[in-house]
Amino acid sequence: MKLSKKGEYALRALIDLGIAGEVGRELVQVTELSDKESIPAKFLEQIMQELKSAGIVVAQRGKFGGYHLARPASEITIGSVVRLIDGPLAPIGCVSHTAYEKCSCPDEEHCGLRMLMLDVRNAIAGILDRYTLADVVEVTLRKLRRDALPLPFATPRSAVRREPVKSTVASRRTARTAVPRRLVPVEGLLSQLLPDYTI
Amino acid sequence: MKLSKKGEYALRALIDLGIAGEVGRELVQVTELSDKESIPAKFLEQIMQELKSAGIVVAQRGKFGGYHLARPASEITIGSVVRLIDGPLAPIGCVSHTAYEKCSCPDEEHCGLRMLMLDVRNAIAGILDRYTLADVVEVTLRKLRRDALPLPFATPRSAVRREPVKSTVASRRTARTAVPRRLVPVEGLLSQLLPDYTI
DNA sequence: TTTTTTCATACTAAATTAGTAGGATTAAAT
DNA sequence: ATTTAATCCTACTAATTTAGTATGAAAAAA
Numbered sequence: 491m492k493l494s495k496k497g498e499y500a501l502r503a504l505i506d507l508g509i510a511g512e513v514g515r516e517l518v519q520v521t522e523l524s525d526k527e528s529i530p531a532k533f534l535e536q537i538m539q540e541l542k543s544a545g546i547v548v549a550q551r552g553k554f555g556g557y558h559l560a561r562p563a564s565e566i567t568i569g570s571v572v573r574l575i576d577g578p579l580a581p582i583g584c585v586s587h588t589a590y591e592k593c594s595c596p597d598e599e600h601c602g603l604r605m606l607m608l609d610v611r612n613a614i615a616g617i618l619d620r621y622t623l624a625d626v627v628e629v630t631l632r633k634l635r636r637d638a639l640p641l642p643f644a645t646p647r648s649a650v651r652r653e654p655v656k657s658t659v660a661s662r663r664t665a666r667t668a669v670p671r672r673l674v675p676v677e678g679l680l681s682q683l684l685p686d687y688t689i
Numbered sequence: 690m691k692l693s694k695k696g697e698y699a700l701r702a703l704i705d706l707g708i709a710g711e712v713g714r715e716l717v718q719v720t721e722l723s724d725k726e727s728i729p730a731k732f733l734e735q736i737m738q739e740l741k742s743a744g745i746v747v748a749q750r751g752k753f754g755g756y757h758l759a760r761p762a763s764e765i766t767i768g769s770v771v772r773l774i775d776g777p778l779a780p781i782g783c784v785s786h787t788a789y790e791k792c793s794c795p796d797e798e799h800c801g802l803r804m805l806m807l808d809v810r811n812a813i814a815g816i817l818d819r820y821t822l823a824d825v826v827e828v829t830l831r832k833l834r835r836d837a838l839p840l841p842f843a844t845p846r847s848a849v850r851r852e853p854v855k856s857t858v859a860s861r862r863t864a865r866t867a868v869p870r871r872l873v874p875v876e877g878l879l880s881q882l883l884p885d886y887t888i
Numbered sequence: 889t890t891t892t893t894t895c896a897t898a899c900t901a902a903a904t905t906a907g908t909a910g911g912a913t914t915a916a917a918t
Numbered sequence: 919a920t921t922t923a924a925t926c927c928t929a930c931t932a933a934t935t936t937a938g939t940a941t942g943a944a945a946a947a948a
Contacts, residue, residue: 491771491813493780493806495906500801502794519924528793533907539926549720552915553923568805572690581692594727600838601692602829603700606767607692609877613812615690621805631802639799643696678808694937720894732938738895751946752892 497576500537501626502527504571506548506629508563510643517556520641526642537575544574563627579618580611587615621680629683639680694777699736700825701726703770706746707762707826709842716755717842725841736774743773762826768817778817779810786814820879828882 503523510518524531538557543545548560553589560568569579575587583591584598585608595601634641702722709717719737723730737756740746748761758765768778772787782790783797784807794800833840 491692491778491780494904498781498802505802521924526795526797530907533910535925536907537744543927547814549925551913551925555914556917557925576690577690581690582697586936587884591782596725596727600829600832600836602825602827602832603697603704605828605879605882606825608818609879610813612815612877614809617809618810626801629803629804630799633801635737637799674900679809680804680808683804685856693935702911720893729938731940734894735938741895749946750894750944752890753947754893754945756894 493572494576496533496537497572498673499527499529499534499573500571501543501568502529502535503538504541504546504559504566504623505626505630506642507557507559508623509558509630509641511563512627513641513644517550517554517558519556522556522643525554527602541571546571546574559623563623564622564624566623568621568623568626569620571623572618575644579614581607585611587611591689617678625680625684628650629680632683690770690780693775695732695736696771698733699740699770699774700767701728701759702733702737702755703740703764703822704825704829705841706756706758707822708756708829708840708846711826711830712840715827716749716753716757718755721755739774745770745773750842755821758822759805761823765822766818767822768814769823771817777878778813781834782807787812795862816877816879824879824883828831828879831882838857845864 506523506526507518510516520535521531523529523538524534527534534590538547538549539663542557546566547557549555549557555560555677578586578589580586580589582593583589583602584593584604592598593604595599595604598604608609631641692724705722706723708719709715719734720730722728723733726733737746737748741748741756742758744767746756748754748756757789777788778787780787781803782788782794783792783794783800783803791797792800792803794803797803830840866869
């Protein structure tokens with residue numbers, strides 16, 4: 491039930507971009523991300539490319555370029571990122587919603603294992619499709635502030651000399667107000683750390 | 690978040706052994722299992738070997754030999770089987786209970802991703818460690834009976850000419866009475882299909 | 889003694905994972 | 919215009935994992 495390193499790196503980088511947006515930083519370069527997270531720079535470069543192609547991040551080329559989120563962090567679910575990089579969330583193909591595949595078993599309708607794995611897939615998707623980058627950014631910032639630690643990306647590596655590139659939408663809309671919570675049953679550690687968890 | 694084919698095959702075979710025990714069949718051979726589930730026989734043979742080494746099944750060698758569960762199906766959790774064959778349930782090492790591994794991130798204590806993945810690992814383990822082979826056997830048999838389908842392993846391939854080999858414990862104790870349900874929150878499809886789900 | 893099963897070990901082809909390498913392109917600064 | 923520093927693009931690769939095959943020995947029943 492593993493998440494690949496690539497998937498982990500993608501999420502780490504995106505969370506960092508979310509944090510950067512939250513502290514007013516407009517662009518972050520691959521080397522900053524790879525330094526902070528100890529990710530091989532060239533590997534992360536590839537990953538950022540995939541995220542760009544998928545429309546999750548936007549790049550600014552050239553000197554003093556870098557990346558930022560293409561949409562508000564509250565509109566990027568963790569599940570969508572994991573699916574993009576690592577494929578379906580379901581443990582076996584015959585219970586995948588996004589990539590169903592008939593399994594080898596003789597009778598899917600009477601397969602107890604399938605029922606069980608459907609529960610697992612729903613449990614995973616219930617979490618990863620519910621939470622967004624904004625949620626993870628929020629708990630991270632909350633913890634850092636609680637312990638009075640310096641926030642990452644607070645000081646731009648090179649002074650902010652760029653015009654507000656395209657739109658500051660990302661940095662404004664990250665607050666979790668507009669997007670309604672989707673489902674009812676809320677449990678787990680993250681939900682307890684988030685302020686407005688509906689029940 | 691995939692379960693390997695090997696893990697899937699192991700679970701299918703074990704569920705079949707559980708069903709066999711439930712319908713009074715004492716031994717099942719690899720070829721029967723591999724036929725029924727369309728698993729390459731030699732591959733399944735290897736898998737059964739691992740399950741034997743782990744003390745999950747017991748083998749009877751020689752002509753008219755075969756396998757049966759080493760313990761009551763109600764005492765074999767799905768999680769223990771998946772961990773044996775596929776390793777830890779946790780998506781990343783730093784949230785694994787059974788195989789913790791320090792992750793590359795600079796500060797585990799303030800890592801939002803880790804919190805999230807801990808929720809995921811708890812959700813997965815909450816299901817796979819809660820349910821046993823007996824549960825899966827039960828929903829399977831329930832569905833087959835509901836649709837008036839023939840139960841597998843009801844007719845022994847070769848007549849039952851063997852003495853009650855070691856103990857009939859497995860076939861007697863499979864009823865889910867002795868083992869108490871472990872946790873409180875019960876949801877998902879499987880729990881709804883099981884009769885005595887506590888809440 | 890034959891048959892039929894598990895047991896044990898070795899091997900392998902294909903896919904996936906986790907990267908490296910090298911340069912082309914773009915844009916800001918000088 | 920030239921230099922510098924960033925992303926972009928493509929190809930390659932080493933190691934590991936996955937999903938098996940292959941071959942035969944050992945055991946037990948007939």
